[in-house]
Amino acid sequence: MSPSPLVIAGVEFSSRLFVGTGKFSSGEIMRRSLEASGTQLVTVALGRVRTGGEPDDILGHLDTARYRLLPNTSGTRSAREAVLAAELAREALETNWLKLEIHPDPKYLMPDPVETLEATELLVKRGFIVLPYVHADPVLCKRLEEAGAAAVMPLGSPIGSALGLESRAFLEIIIAQSRVPVVVDAGLGAPSHAAAALEMGADAVLVNTAIAAAGNPVAMAEAFRLGVEAGRTAREAGLGGRASAGAPARASATSPLTSFLGGGAP
């Protein structure tokens, strides 16, 4: 059984693994890793793309017929800067898709919720397909959805930390109430983290460091592909309930509440 496709802004993706293109040791390793990952959507940092017609390391290794590009606004610190970066990216890369990330803090690269919401409102009005990167903040995600975000990208844990789904409790709320796709971004360190995100109901994950910085990035990209497919397939197959978490287990000691109703039970 092959898992159902993901649709973002009317575009269908059979792969639910998005891959970042930073930190690879060479363009060739990146090219082979992307191929092994099966991804169809790759992020590129506008700050790293040379514009103005010069040959470029990253773009030279990206088959743009095969991968949809998702430029990000990494490096911007305010809504105003992000809008400028977005316009530049749209012109340079000829796509209106945008991963919006605004982090004024250079140490932990934490996304700024206030600037991100404002920038989303502005960019949607300018015709961008906006995928904002945010904390796993359920109310912020609903506000972004209302502002017209095409998907939301809450973090699993601090970027580059490889800690996995530290924000699990909040991701569960976001997934339960979101009307746009939820892409867990940042902090996924192992394929099992990706599988867990998809099992939980996330629509996709974005992975960069865990692949790019692995001993064998190509093999790790393949492992993430398998993890994502396993997680999604398990989700669609209907996971069994947890024996320990349900109510009946703790109900045994109390007196019956329904005996007054009499019959009916077979």
Place this chain on the structure above:
Amino acid sequence: MTFTDVWRRHDFGAVSRRIASKTPADVRRALGRPRGSVDLEDLAALLSPAASAYLEDMAQASHQYTLERFGPTMRLYAPLYLSNVCANVCTYCGFSAHNRIRRKVLTDAETLAEARVLRGHGFDSVLLVTGEAGRVGRDYLAGSLRLLRPHFSGLWIEVQPLPEEDYGALAAEGMSAVMVYQETYEPAAYARHHLSGPKADMAWRLETPDRVGRAGVKKVGLGALFGLSDWRTDAWFTGLHLRHVETVHWRTRTSISFPRLRPHEGEEIPVTPFSERDLVQAACAFRLLSPETELSLSTRESEAFRNRAFRLGFTSMSAGSRTNPGGYASAPESLEQFAIDDNRSPAAVAAFLRSQGYEPVWKDWDSTYDGFAERGGARRAAAQALAL
């Protein structure tokens, strides 16, 4: 996207068959879900005939979840019928336009007389009820809210579906909740029971909670009138509606009611089965689906039933209800909408709850938060509270 779009994707008959096909294993899986992760497939299992054998497990979980979220409390409210004038012909309702009963729209003086009686009983939350008629539209309701606002902190309405801007205007007058029950989600049954009048427009009613949510009203109440069609399927569609409101109108609180067909003026109609046991199953299933939603237990139910069932997931009860306009203060000459079955006074209901370790709660909202203080009503109280 409105709820009509969502509703159209699900065929009533197909949903009935899906519910009927659920197995004990499906029910056990639903019961094993962590709190808050029961989905609509699980709801189908919990509403199914297979779940009947697990009713005690469902009740224990529902009781536990409700205590954890709401504590041992029960909100008490009273309906205040303002009018029985109605342009609709509905098979199941005493107010139906074809019924030859005395029609009545309360005057300001009569409304205030009702309010005095209800305040005297201790009520602080009232549900204003009318039939469907131009005379009792936005202007009449706004006037009633202005009259009643100084006397009650919670003012809810159960009236004809209104346009979004009317809900906004009424919210500005202090209205904090709208109850709008779909009656049935089955198109054929809806048409069979709503013979003429504006209520025959099913889509307008289906989309009412969307308009309420868009207008920024604090709470919307959903429900089906059990007895019109297959109760399990109507309950499942109510769950679909609840999920829609929770995700789209996520700032709005929700409540679910479980009205059953009761004896009423007019011709006898065929009633589909819905027992007390079924009502408990439905309520527990909703509590497992949504640990946060409020569940209401009606005075349509008997004293004996309410005294046992109240702890199975419910968070609010009406008490001492009269379902005819003027029924509290003046002689009940005008005809009631339906017969009630728990005839105890509000004080008796409150005393019973206290004897069971539950705290009766009379208040639902403080209108100070609405800026009502600026109009003079609660200003002094607020100023005093701040000074302390």
